[in-house]
Amino acid sequence: MTQIMTAENVHLYYGKKEALHGFDIGFDENQITALIGPSGCGKSTFLRCLNRMNDLIENVTITGSFKLQGEDIYSPRMDVVKLRKEVGMVFQQPNPFPLSVYDNIAFGLKLKGIKDKQVIDQIVEESLRKAAVWDEVKDNLKKDALAFSGGQQQRICIARVLAVQPKVILMDEPTSALDPVSNAKIEDTLVELKKDYTIIIVTHNMQQASRISDNTAFFLNGDLIESGKTKELFLTPKEKLTDDYLNGRFG
Numbered sequence: 638m639t640q641i642m643t644a645e646n647v648h649l650y651y652g653k654k655e656a657l658h659g660f661d662i663g664f665d666e667n668q669i670t671a672l673i674g675p676s677g678c679g680k681s682t683f684l685r686c687l688n689r690m691n692d693l694i695e696n697v698t699i700t701g702s703f704k705l706q707g708e709d710i711y712s713p714r715m716d717v718v719k720l721r722k723e724v725g726m727v728f729q730q731p732n733p734f735p736l737s738v739y740d741n742i743a744f745g746l747k748l749k750g751i752k753d754k755q756v757i758d759q760i761v762e763e764s765l766r767k768a769a770v771w772d773e774v775k776d777n778l779k780k781d782a783l784a785f786s787g788g789q790q791q792r793i794c795i796a797r798v799l800a801v802q803p804k805v806i807l808m809d810e811p812t813s814a815l816d817p818v819s820n821a822k823i824e825d826t827l828v829e830l831k832k833d834y835t836i837i838i839v840t841h842n843m844q845q846a847s848r849i850s851d852n853t854a855f856f857l858n859g860d861l862i863e864s865g866k867t868k869e870l871f872l873t874p875k876e877k878l879t880d881d882y883l884n885g886r887f888g
């Protein structure tokens with residue numbers, strides 16, 4: 638299976654404090670990879686390395702090699718704005734812009750210089766359909782995105798990411814602020830989306846990881862303890878620490 642992204646010898650420091658201690662990991666194309674582990678183990682920190690979101694935090698030092706389809710994403714030649722379109726991100730709290738549903742999705746397209754209204758209309762509809770929220774918003778595209786439910790807002794945010802044609806979608810606990818019905822809808826959406834995209838998702842919810850992910854990586858205190866096929870990792874973990882965590886012996 639092709640690995641669309643790789644990270645090797647990853648170290649990250651917040652000031653002098655080392656938060657990621659050196660590990661290698663790769664992400665299979667068109668698969669969902671779950672990043673699991675107890676609070677504070679570095680899952681979000683690592684996720685943010687993959688589209689250079691940590692660049693926005695002061696005093697962060699990152700070393701190692703991070704590649705998207707073989708290209709070094711930390712190269713001085715890398716266009717970070719383009720990178721963040723190719724490696725899109727969905728956050729824990731739905732964060733639509735205070736604009737209409739339509740304008741939320743059209744925003745990135747207009748930035749890209751797309752002006753043709755018919756083209757924009759088409760991409761807006763396609764993106765909302767792929768994010769499985771079209772039927773719920775199609776009669777209210779001019780309504781403020783913030784007037785929708787949390788679960789709908791999160792799917793609008795997913796549509797906003799899809800509109801700029803990412804290759805990889807990073808998700809940081811995208812359902813933890815949502816009710817169980819919205820959670821289930823988003824899980825179904827992600828499983829559909831992996832046909833076209835690669836998804837890397839941080840989750841606290843072990844059932845979620847086992848339901849939707851193909852691969853799982855278990856982090857502890859800034860180290861990657863084990864990664865592999867989700868079924869194997871959950872049923873026959875190689876490391877005792879993984880077994881202990883999965884069985885609720887800590888965390």
Ligand SMILES: Nc1ncnc2c1ncn2[C@@H]1O[C@H](COP(=O)(O)OP(=O)(O)OP(=O)(O)O)[C@@H](O)[C@H]1O
Nearest residue numbers: 651656674675676677678679680681682683694841
């Ligand atoms: N901006 C920051 N400045 C300094 N230290 C930070 C910063 N962000 C995170 N850390 C520290 O880095 C470590 C890893 O945090 P991180 O948020 O990546 O863990 P996590 O596994 O995602 O946790 P959670 O599941 O609670 O979100 C923690 O010790 C945390 O306190």
